[in-house]
Amino acid sequence: MAPILTSNPSRTLLPEPLTPANFAPFGTAICSPLPRDLSIAPQVASLPPHNPAPVLANQNSALKYSPISPLLDHYKDGSPSGTAASARMTMFCCFPRKLRTIAESKPEKEVFDVRILERHPFTNQTFIPVDLSSHSKVGDGEDEPIYLVVVAPTLRGQVATARNAAGERVTIRDPPDLNNVKAFIAHGGQAVTYGVGTWHAPMVVLGRRRVDFVVVQHVNGVEDEDVQEAEFGEGIFVDLGRKGQYGRREEGPPKLWTAKL
Ligand SMILES: NC(=O)N[C@@H](O)C(=O)O
Numbered sequence: 001m002a003p004i005l006t007s008n009p010s011r012t013l014l015p016e017p018l019t020p021a022n023f024a025p026f027g028t029a030i031c032s033p034l035p036r037d038l039s040i041a042p043q044v045a046s047l048p049p050h051n052p053a054p055v056l057a058n059q060n061s062a063l064k065y066s067p068i069s070p071l072l073d074h075y076k077d078g079s080p081s082g083t084a085a086s087a088r089m090t091m092f093c094c095f096p097r098k099l100r101t102i103a104e105s106k107p108e109k110e111v112f113d114v115r116i117l118e119r120h121p122f123t124n125q126t127f128i129p130v131d132l133s134s135h136s137k138v139g140d141g142e143d144e145p146i147y148l149v150v151v152a153p154t155l156r157g158q159v160a161t162a163r164n165a166a167g168e169r170v171t172i173r174d175p176p177d178l179n180n181v182k183a184f185i186a187h188g189g190q191a192v193t194y195g196v197g198t199w200h201a202p203m204v205v206l207g208r209r210r211v212d213f214v215v216v217q218h219v220n221g222v223e224d225e226d227v228q229e230a231e232f233g234e235g236i237f238v239d240l241g242r243k244g245q246y247g248r249r250e251e252g253p254p255k256l257w258t259a260k261l
Contacts, residue, residue, distance in 0.1 A: 002118075
């Protein structure tokens with residue numbers, strides 16, 4: 001069990017759309033630089049400036065932008081165990097999260113309670129959604145899920161007090177700045193890289209169905225070097241506005257299914 005911080009502020013987070021500019025302090029928001037309806041490879045010189053600049057590839061049938069997000073291994077510079085890491089690609093199948101209804105507000109609204117943040121102190125980590133349309137957006141009747149990216153700055157050089165599973169007092173070094181947690185709404189057509197050591201909530205999918213993500217990071221197999229977690233009490237939530245906007249999760253026991261092999 002993750003250590004539980006002994007205190008936390010109350011904060012209502014209003015989510016912003018995920019863009020490369022507003023996410024820059026926390027990592028990289030990866031979006032196509034080209035309009036969706038561009039179907040014929042244009043002259044490179046006719047394109048607006050972009051960093052990295054595109055080059056023609058694949059017999060001029062593709063534009064290649066590289067690198068779009070770094071793949072960083074900081075284990076070799078500073079992991080206490082000195083255990084080498086390797087790049088790892090993983091699939092996270094993320095089911096829609098349960099939301100809390102605030103019945104007293106008129107109209108009723110829904111919120112997502114943030115109760116845990118985690119970080120990977122020596123690697124960045126990229127989540128790339130699979131099978132999620134870039135047309136997903138917020139609104140009644142939208143079937144396409146979206147995902148929430150929740151992050152917090154790091155209080156470098158500080159320590160926070162927490163309790164472990166045995167109720168003992170422990171400290172969390174470089175803890176999350178819970179006064180400055182931010183939430184971003186991402187949709188299909190976007191991937192996200194959490195910067196090295198960036199505190200973030202475990203992936204939050206909102207909508208009617210599961211979203212699968214290919215996740216790319218480094219790991220060395222030493223638990224405390226691969227991931228650190230901090231739980232905290234009630235009080236920090238993302239205000240998702242009017243109830244039902246993000247589609248409704250199916251309630252009840254999970255359906256049994258049989259894999260077709
Ligand atoms: N972000 C997320 O959902 N999970 C992780 O970062 C993880 O490594 O478990």
